[in-house]
Amino acid sequence: MILDLVHLGGSRALPWFLPGFAISVGISLTTGGRVGRALGLRRVVATALVVSLGIILSATLTPQWEALAFGARGPASCDFSRIGLASLDELRTKGDALGNILMFIPFGVAIGLLPRSRRKAAIVGFAIALPFAIETIQLLLPVLDRACESADVVDNLTGLVIGLGGGSVAGWLAAAVYRRAR
Numbered sequence: 001m002i003l004d005l006v007h008l009g010g011s012r013a014l015p016w017f018l019p020g021f022a023i024s025v026g027i028s029l030t031t032g033g034r035v036g037r038a039l040g041l042r043r044v045v046a047t048a049l050v051v052s053l054g055i056i057l058s059a060t061l062t063p064q065w066e067a068l069a070f071g072a073r074g075p076a077s078c079d080f081s082r083i084g085l086a087s088l089d090e091l092r093t094k095g096d097a098l099g100n101i102l103m104f105i106p107f108g109v110a111i112g113l114l115p116r117s118r119r120k121a122a123i124v125g126f127a128i129a130l131p132f133a134i135e136t137i138q139l140l141l142p143v144l145d146r147a148c149e150s151a152d153v154v155d156n157l158t159g160l161v162i163g164l165g166g167g168s169v170a171g172w173l174a175a176a177v178y179r180r181a182r
Helices: 017-039 043-060 067-070 088-092 096-112 120-140 150-181
Strands: none
Touching: 017 043, 043 088, 043 096, 043 120, 088 096, 096 120, 096 150, 120 150
C-alpha cells in the first residue's frame, strides 16, 4: 500500500495522498508548538507526531483512484483470512504488509519519545485503537474503495510496537546522554 501510494495510473494509486500529506505538514508546522507544550515535548517531536498521524490518515482514509474515476466501491465486508503476523514472503514482496508496518513506525517512534505520563498512556491507547477505527471506517464507507482487512490491523499494530520500542529506547538514550553531560 504505502509503497504504491503515488504510482500514477496504477490500480493502487491514491490521488489524495500527496495533498493530504501536504496538509498534514502544514497543520503540523502551525500546531507543533502548541502540541509540544500540551504534551511536554520539543516542537520537533510534536511536529513528527502530527505529521506521522497525517500520513497514516492520508494513506488509509482517502479514496482510491478507481473510486474517483469510475465510482468503484469497496466490498463492504471484512477479510479475516489473516489474523497473525505477516510471513517473511509477504514482507519480501513489498506489498500491503510491509507498507502497513512501515507506515506506523514513525508514529510509534514519536509516541515512544513522549515522557511517561497519563497523556502518553492516553495517546498509546488512541494509537492502539487507530488501526481498528481505520478498518471500521473503510468498511462503513465503501465509496473510498478500500478493503477492510484484519491483516492490516495486525500489520499496523506491529509497526506501532516496533516504533514505540525504538522511540522509547531513543528517548532513554537521549536522557542518559543529557544526564551524563550535566
